[in-house]
Amino acid sequence: MTVQVKDITVRFGGVTAVKDVSLKLPPGKIVAVIGPNGSGKSTLFNAITGMVKPAAGTIEVDDTRIDAMPPYRRIGLGLARTFQTPRFDPKVTVSEAVMCGFYPVHRTGVFSAMLRLPKAVAEEGDFRERCSDILDDLRLSEFRSLTMNELPMGRVRLVEVARAVANRPKYILLDEPAAGLEREEQRMLSREIRKLADRGVGVLLVEHNFGLIRELAEHVVVLKDGAKLLEGEPETIAKDRAFIDVYLGSAGR
Amino acid sequence: MPAVLRSRLAPIGLLVVIIAAMTPLIAGSAFWLDNSVLVAIFSLLALSVGMAYGQAGILSMAPAAFGAIGAFATSIVTTRYGLSPLVGLALALLLPAVVAYPMARAITRLSPLPLSIATLLLSLVLELAIREGKGLTGGYIGISGIPPLWFADSVFAMHVLSWGLVVVVLFLYANLTDSAVGRAVKTARHDPLRATADGVNVPALLASYFAISASVSGLAGWLYAHHLTYMGPDSLTMHVSIKVVLMAVIGGASTLLGPVLGAAFLTLLTLYLPAAETQGMIFGGVLIFVLLVAPNGVLGTDWGKLIARRSDKQPMAVRPAATEGTA
Numbered sequence: 001m002t003v004q005v006k007d008i009t010v011r012f013g014g015v016t017a018v019k020d021v022s023l024k025l026p027p028g029k030i031v032a033v034i035g036p037n038g039s040g041k042s043t044l045f046n047a048i049t050g051m052v053k054p055a056a057g058t059i060e061v062d063d064t065r066i067d068a069m070p071p072y073r074r075i076g077l078g079l080a081r082t083f084q085t086p087r088f089d090p091k092v093t094v095s096e097a098v099m100c101g102f103y104p105v106h107r108t109g110v111f112s113a114m115l116r117l118p119k120a121v122a123e124e125g126d127f128r129e130r131c132s133d134i135l136d137d138l139r140l141s142e143f144r145s146l147t148m149n150e151l152p153m154g155r156v157r158l159v160e161v162a163r164a165v166a167n168r169p170k171y172i173l174l175d176e177p178a179a180g181l182e183r184e185e186q187r188m189l190s191r192e193i194r195k196l197a198d199r200g201v202g203v204l205l206v207e208h209n210f211g212l213i214r215e216l217a218e219h220v221v222v223l224k225d226g227a228k229l230l231e232g233e234p235e236t237i238a239k240d241r242a243f244i245d246v247y248l249g250s251a252g253r
Numbered sequence: 254m255p256a257v258l259r260s261r262l263a264p265i266g267l268l269v270v271i272i273a274a275m276t277p278l279i280a281g282s283a284f285w286l287d288n289s290v291l292v293a294i295f296s297l298l299a300l301s302v303g304m305a306y307g308q309a310g311i312l313s314m315a316p317a318a319f320g321a322i323g324a325f326a327t328s329i330v331t332t333r334y335g336l337s338p339l340v341g342l343a344l345a346l347l348l349p350a351v352v353a354y355p356m357a358r359a360i361t362r363l364s365p366l367p368l369s370i371a372t373l374l375l376s377l378v379l380e381l382a383i384r385e386g387k388g389l390t391g392g393y394i395g396i397s398g399i400p401p402l403w404f405a406d407s408v409f410a411m412h413v414l415s416w417g418l419v420v421v422v423l424f425l426y427a428n429l430t431d432s433a434v435g436r437a438v439k440t441a442r443h444d445p446l447r448a449t450a451d452g453v454n455v456p457a458l459l460a461s462y463f464a465i466s467a468s469v470s471g472l473a474g475w476l477y478a479h480h481l482t483y484m485g486p487d488s489l490t491m492h493v494s495i496k497v498v499l500m501a502v503i504g505g506a507s508t509l510l511g512p513v514l515g516a517a518f519l520t521l522l523t524l525y526l527p528a529a530e531t532q533g534m535i536f537g538g539v540l541i542f543v544l545l546v547a548p549n550g551v552l553g554t555d556w557g558k559l560i561a562r563r564s565d566k567q568p569m570a571v572r573p574a575a576t577e578g579t580a
Contacts, residue, residue, distance in 0.1 A: 049450070051449075051462050071449050071450070072449050072452050072454045072455070073454075075449075075450065075451050075452035079304075081450055083450070087446065087447040089440065089443040092439075099433075099436055099453060100436050100437065100440050100451050103433050103436070103451045103452050103453055104451070104452030108433070110429065110434055112453075113428060113435075114428050114431070120428075120432065123433075124431075127433070167452065244386070
């Protein structure tokens with residue numbers, strides 16, 4: 001019952017973006033991937049969710065091989081993700097954007113949706129209820145009727161998280177969720193990530209902010225030039241010379 | 254916007270009121286009833302464009318071709334085989350979807366433009382096939398003597414039936430737009446990768462949606478054939494498709510009533526235009542005007558905002574979300 005990535009290699013033409021990286025994401029745990037820009041974090045992410053094809057290696061979710069599956073089916077298996085640069089339709093309202101996240105769990109067919117059969121009405125009502133619960137959790141309720149382009153960046157990232165958790169995923173991959181967030185928003189986000197993990201969701205976190213990782217992650221994987229440099233608990237990592245040299249420099253202490 | 258969502262069906266109510274108010278005024282005139290039926294048929298075709306283009310972002314140049322498939326299907330089974338127009342209706346709904354789905358499935362992976370060209374080619378191929386169809390399609394002569402609908406055998410009854418069908422289609426369309434599928438289609442049009450991350454099989458979903466829109470065109474073709482009782486190679490051509498796309502764009506392709514408004518406007522305009530040659534010029538002029546003033550169509554534009562902005566002469570406020578946060 002884990003996401004298991006084994007010896008993943010991704011090449012773009014002649015460039016090897018990710019080389020033989022393995023990683024394990026158990027449910028209920030927070031695992032962080034850290035590394036300088038261009039170290040392959042986002043590529044690793046995209047390989048897991050199927051947005052890029054790995055040249056070698058296997059990916060399993062709960063003992064099911066997923067590396068040949070199209071991305072949308074991986075999402076359907078309970079693997080949600082956010083984007084480093086939030087992707088959203090600027091004209092859509094906040095609650096409408098979160099409603100889009102329910103797609104993988106919707107069960108009413110096109111025809112019952114068109115005819116508004118009682119089944120469809122019930123499901124729609126259920127989604128609206130769950131949507132407002134999620135918005136409450138993330139303190140986004142007051143913004144629900146605003147359109148996405150009226151929101152500050154920090155809230156947009158929270159909406160992205162809300163959209164990803166809407167279908168109650170088993171694992172969630174967050175790509176730099178705290179970038180551009182104010183301190184207060186960051187606190188809210190980290191509390192929400194903690195809550196997700198407590199609920200049994202495995203969280204894979206790509207983050208630059210080591211403070212946030214220290215606070216949240218139980219296990220850290222450090223990437224450098226596409227390969228795994230080291231891994232371990234955040235406290236051990238923070239003291240590691242090799243890590244400090246490649247990533248934090250002298251400011252990291 | 255919960256208030257607007259609750260009134261999802263309000264535009265349809267408005268249309269019903271307008272049609273109901275208009276009916277007694279035109280009930281005595283066969284001319285106006287006939288035009289009213291034509292407006293309803295064009296509304297259905299334009300709604301098909303609204304679904305494909307306004308919602309899914311697929312600019313189809315073949316609404317009339319899908320309509321012709323439906324019209325010929327019902328013409329052939331009713332005149333050649335003496336079957337009920339209801340069998341024709343089933344075929345008119347089914348066949349266009351069967352043609353549209355694989356076509357869209359093969360091409361939506363690319364970009365909207367190739368699909369648009371493919372629909373154009375479909376129109377051309379279909380027009381050729383109809384001319385060369387000999388006994389089946391009647392070739393150049395076409396098929397005449399298509400039986401009127403026994404349950405709507407007067408122009409007045411056709412007026413009621415065709416507007417009734419427009420209302421039914423609008424009802425189904427409004428429901429679909431406000432569902433998980435409708436939201437996914439809108440997301441996919443805006444950003445396919447975003448939709449994929451929502452768990453949407455984008456090519457399959459867009460193709461299905463396109464197939465549904467083709468069915469609506471087929472329905473219009475079915476009405477057309479039984480209303481005019483004649484169907485020929487010049488009946489539903491590419492020119493009709495272009496006119497229908499114009500109707501949808503002018504009225505507001507992504508809105509519920511926009512295509513209906515566009516259909517009414519252009520049909521009435523055609524009635525009062527002097528000669529066929531000048532029509533193209535005027536249609537082109539109207540299109541350019543609309544695209545310049547209100548690119549989202551008459552009903553897709555927030556006129557209050559537009560006028561306020563014009564009079565203020567102030568640039569639009571910089572949105573906070575447009576500025577990237579500090580990393």
